[in-house]
Amino acid sequence: MTSSKSLLYLVFFLSLHFFSGFSTEFTVGGDEGWVIPKDDQLYNQWASKNRFKVNDTLLFAYKKDSVMAVTQEEYEKCKSVHPVYFSNNGKSIFKLDRPGLFYFISGVSGHCERGLKMIVKVLEPASPPQVATETSGPPTSGATKSAKVVVVFVVSLFGVMFV
Numbered sequence: 768m769t770s771s772k773s774l775l776y777l778v779f780f781l782s783l784h785f786f787s788g789f790s791t792e793f794t795v796g797g798d799e800g801w802v803i804p805k806d807d808q809l810y811n812q813w814a815s816k817n818r819f820k821v822n823d824t825l826l827f828a829y830k831k832d833s834v835m836a837v838t839q840e841e842y843e844k845c846k847s848v849h850p851v852y853f854s855n856n857g858k859s860i861f862k863l864d865r866p867g868l869f870y871f872i873s874g875v876s877g878h879c880e881r882g883l884k885m886i887v888k889v890l891e892p893a894s895p896p897q898v899a900t901e902t903s904g905p906p907t908s909g910a911t912k913s914a915k916v917v918v919v920f921v922v923s924l925f926g927v928m929f930v
């Protein structure tokens with residue numbers, strides 16, 4: 768009985784996840800956290816495996832390091848004099864407050880060059896279903912909605928398989 772109950776919860780939460788309004792906190796780099804990686808593309812690989820939306824947060828966990836949000840140019844140079852954001856308290860939480868690209872680098876000299884840097888892409892918010900008010904437009908909103916339900920269903924199925 769307990770397993771079917773937790774199954775139900777799982778399906779429920781997976782579905783909720785799809786219908787936005789819920790923000791997710793991502794721990795950058797997973798269990799390893801924000802540390803100089805062996806592979807200098809590690810953080811960009813981590814970022815490309817995730818889907819970030821507006822209002823999600825990034826948690827940077829590290830020791831004796833720091834994190835800065837910078838411009839693209841500063842990211843490429845691994846250097847910033849006036850970062851948009853700076854934190855060195857060991858557990859930095861950064862809110863992705865807009866769609867588009869965010870650039871992060873370590874503020875410790877030499878660490879960015881050794882791969883402690885990351886680009887995060889935040890998706891444009893999905894347009895609400897009731898936007899299709901114009902009569903000339905094709906009646907896509909119903910189709911889109913059912914497609915979404917199918918996606919939720921399929922994802923839920925996959926979730927169940929991995930329990």
Ligand SMILES: *[C@@H]1O[C@H](CO)[C@@H](O)[C@H](O)[C@H]1NC(C)=O
Nearest residue numbers: 787788789820821822864892
């Ligand atoms: C993000 O959060 C702000 C402030 O809480 C809110 O006004 C805004 O609607 C949220 N945006 C999205 C896309 O959830």
